[in-house]
Amino acid sequence: MTSEAEGCVRVAAVGDVHLDADVLGRYRPALEHVGDKADMLLLAGDLTRHGTAEEARCVAQEFGGLAVPVIAILGNHDYHCDQQAEVTKALEDGGITVLEHSGTVLRVGDVRVGVAGAKGFGGGFAGACASEFGEPEMKAFTRHGREAAERFGTALAELDCDVRIALTHYSPVPDTLLGEPLEIYPFLGSYHLAQAIDATPGVGLAVHGHAHAGSERGTTPGGVPVRNVAHPVIKQAYNVYQLSSVLTPA
Amino acid sequence: MIIDQHVESELHQLLIEDARISEQGIRIVRAGDGVSLVGEVESAERRDLICRVVAEAFPDLPVRCNIGLTRVQEPQDVEEL
Numbered sequence: 255m256t257s258e259a260e261g262c263v264r265v266a267a268v269g270d271v272h273l274d275a276d277v278l279g280r281y282r283p284a285l286e287h288v289g290d291k292a293d294m295l296l297l298a299g300d301l302t303r304h305g306t307a308e309e310a311r312c313v314a315q316e317f318g319g320l321a322v323p324v325i326a327i328l329g330n331h332d333y334h335c336d337q338q339a340e341v342t343k344a345l346e347d348g349g350i351t352v353l354e355h356s357g358t359v360l361r362v363g364d365v366r367v368g369v370a371g372a373k374g375f376g377g378g379f380a381g382a383c384a385s386e387f388g389e390p391e392m393k394a395f396t397r398h399g400r401e402a403a404e405r406f407g408t409a410l411a412e413l414d415c416d417v418r419i420a421l422t423h424y425s426p427v428p429d430t431l432l433g434e435p436l437e438i439y440p441f442l443g444s445y446h447l448a449q450a451i452d453a454t455p456g457v458g459l460a461v462h463g464h465a466h467a468g469s470e471r472g473t474t475p476g477g478v479p480v481r482n483v484a485h486p487v488i489k490q491a492y493n494v495y496q497l498s499s500v501l502t503p504a
Numbered sequence: 505m506i507i508d509q510h511v512e513s514e515l516h517q518l519l520i521e522d523a524r525i526s527e528q529g530i531r532i533v534r535a536g537d538g539v540s541l542v543g544e545v546e547s548a549e550r551r552d553l554i555c556r557v558v559a560e561a562f563p564d565l566p567v568r569c570n571i572g573l574t575r576v577q578e579p580q581d582v583e584e585l
């Protein structure tokens with residue numbers, strides 16, 4: 255049965271696969287049938303261990319040439335060696351679309367599905383967040399998170415589509431961090447990301463990774479479903495989410 | 505060897521900052537006179553290396569390795585949102 259017949263969009267997603275040569279081939283058997291199960295595959299960052307071009311080529315080999323479009327963002331690990339440009343290029347050479355404060359629109363049947371992606375950053379959540387106050391380092395940390403969320407929000411709003419998907423590495427909500435130590439929440443996500451998501455109507459799903467010890471499900475204050483797809487959280491090759499409810503024809 | 509917060513912090517930084525490991529998702533749990541390393545990684549090589557590096561850095565510390573491999577099965581279900 256095709257998506258068109260069902261009138262729905264099926265989104266496969268996984269994050270934090272942390273690939274290197276030692277993992278090559280591990281995901282491949284489960285990816286062989288991804289085209290039967292989903293219309294696209296989202297990779298939610300931390301695709302490599304150290305962010306080298308060599309590791310990124312492993313990602314391209316493992317997740318390239320699939321039956322569905324693959325859309326990725328980078329995570330903090332993918333920035334570790336300051337080779338994010340080379341990492342991005344290696345992924346793109348493998349046919350993977352890489353987003354950073356940008357978006358792409360796919361057609362699934364009659365539905366135009368827009369995906370906006372960004373790594374995002376930390377900063378924390380209501381009642382326990384960083385502020386632009388004091389030392390320059392503190393201001394820089396806080397400002398970086400806020401600006402990343404603002405640019406992500408712009409990319410999300412600018413998508414010309416019927417339904418939007420928000421793809422970040424850092425979490426927009428604390429719900430999906432449950433299981434992580436409270437003390438590190440400000441390094442795991444930012445409420446500014448949720449603000450950006452809630453500012454645009456028609457977001458059917460927000461996907462993130464990064465919180466390996468977190469939990470899978472949450473919602474933004476505006477009611478958008480949030481899913482933490484970090485590999486150690488979902489404990490399988492990828493999860494599939496179906497966005498049928500938001501797609502009732504007007 | 506006495507495991508206090510200093511040892512625990514040092515161990516935690518080692519797991520993240522040693523380039524052979526670079527794991528942010530391994531928990532250190534005090535267990536008896538030693539520690540237990542708890543978490544999931546992507547390959548058996550990584551699991552073995554983590555335990556070897558920790559044992560090298562803390563030769564007097566009994567280390568139990570409770571690290572598993574994250575499963576990579578194909579999903580059998582779809583969540584309807």
Ligand SMILES: [Fe+2]
Pocket residue numbers: 270300329331464466
């Ligand atoms: Fe990660």
Ligand SMILES: [Fe+2]
Pocket residue numbers: 300329330331423463464465
């Ligand atoms: Fe991460």
